[in-house]
Amino acid sequence: MSDQIPLKERYEASMVLSGVGDALGYNHGNWEFEADGEAIHRQVKERGGLAKLNVKDFPVSDDTVMHLATADALIEVGKKAKSTLPDLCRELVKKYIECMRDMSGRAAGLTCMSSVALLERRTDGDYKIPFNRGGGGCGAAMRAMCIGLRFPKPEQEHHLIAASVESGRLTHHHPTGYLGAVAAALFTAYAVMGTLPVEAWGHGLMEVLEKTKQYIRESGHCVDQNLHSWGYFENAWMTYLTQRGILDGKSKACFPECYGVKEREEFYRLIAFRNCGGASGHDAPMIAYDALLSAGDSWEKLANHGFFHGGDSDSTAAIAAAWWGAIYGFRGVPELNHKRLEYRDKLIKAAQQLLQLSSKPFNEEE
Template sequence: MAEASTLQDRYRACLILSGAGDALGYNKGDWEFEQNAEKIHKEVAKMGGLAKLDVKQFPLSDDTIMHLATAEALAEMDKDAPLEQLYGALVKKYISCMGDMHGRAPGLTCMSSTHLLQMNPEGDWKIPFNQRAGGCGGAMRAMCVGLRFPSPEQEHHLVAVSVESGRMTHHHPTGYLGALAAALFTAFAIRGQPPVEAWGHRLMQVLTKAKEYVREAGHCVNKNMEHWNYFEKSWEKYLETRGILDGTGKPQFPEPYGVAEREQFYSSVSFKGTGGASGHDAPMIAYDGLLRAGDSWTELANHTFFHGGDSDSTAAIAAAWWGALYGFHNVPPKNYQGLEYYSRLSDVADKLYQLRE
């Protein structure tokens, strides 16, 4: 990672670049779920390329609004506050942020689930199991959990908070385990844990802890266990494909691995052909792009911002991890300075930095 990037810089970059990735991948809704990736890349080129994209012209989507809600709830809680108190704060933030969704394309599951939360008694964060809640709405907003609980000694808190925050709207393992992956890889990135290609192997180990947690939490256990394997098996297959299931060696990519080849691959790992729309494949595509890009912001964007499918969610996740690793290293200022809610993102990053231990 760039030597000039202090840990505090990387905290800020994690949240700010996540927002930038979201905004660029969303492009006012024109690129999110656009299935023709070649069209997106041609439009980026017509605009002068990534370095010329002025983020002032790209509003945030629902992803960053909900990520801010998570981050601000985490930042406002006292270090020693019980997790139940944090969960109550998260509920309030998620309900409140729904008032800032005009033009941001909030997901139907997030909207319907926050309505359920609103009807709960105050402090109750639990909603029923939902067989249709395997989308990426829990994952796209959980990266900051890894900023709050970055150390190995805090892993039990990271597991609990990512799972519970995720299933406040996405009460299905495919949904909330995406939140776990997003948070866990952020923690790995912020503590500079190498090598990146070993992160997937470590996720498979932490999934065992998450399974134990869900069983011990006692909420809809049978339904959760019944639907548990899809996320785990999907990631196992992906890591095998890249040759890094055991956490050793370098990831194996086909050559060429251009736009068409990536689109075919992203579709193949998705739930129903829309790359990045589910809790398992949004962090998976983000991770794939991170492995391929190294410290190149441009390559990260090409792989995770500008693709057919749920491009703003994969962008938000991948850019958060990249920022946590590399700070603002070689990122064109136009891509993030002037971002909507820049100050809020920077301020909450500083607060999470202070709370990290």
């Protein structure tokens, strides 16, 4: 279906619907921090269902603010005659510092805030932060989808890996954290290119993880600590893909015969770190992927599976909706859900600029 929808629309939908998912999953913090997913579904039903949710009543959270900051950094660096990875990292630091002024009522993550504050205090111009054993949260993943829009092509994969890792470990210097950014960006690239069936994405990720590990070795920054903590993310994804029967990248996904709200809640807690579904770098993209696999072209089913659940629902929603939009555009999405989204115009403009940049060369070294 994606080849029937203009690429421009799919870029715009990826950015806008990511904001929609975030806003709906967040609901002023009421649904993001609601542990009982069944209660969220009851509240959605009481409001008339998904189609009756007017997004103008749902401000975006820190997820969309930081996603826009990432996009803005990619765009700003892309304007230069020669784009380099160090330039991008310095611009990301600048944009992340600036976006912290727009966090009132948006529930910015503690790891993001503390890391950005550390970067802001630095006077040596270095953007690398120490390894953080507690840096495995989803804050790197929920803002990385636009990297896949900037580097969507297979020949750009090494740029996607480098940009995802380095943008991620500006705040989340732990493989469980920044590998979530790699997954979020990679799957966005897969979605917008449309050359791989969704069931094959997980297999592709496992191959890219090996390339990412090599990048970490070559980067020379806290290599031993990163490699020592590498296995958690990789093993969690191997287990998940095996459960769904798609580790081989060829089979169709297998879901339980009964996979309603209650069953999904139990599964999301099972794959989560400390029972909070979507709060970590490994399971935020995993829950988003699970929702996309199950939903197909149904916006409503995507929301029911990926937006409205106990745990870090706005982050899984932001990621899942970005991928869905990159495949299906705005087809089947009620206008009430997206037309009056906060920052919609900024997201549309960023999408258009990322599309223009997607064919521009990029250099990893200065």
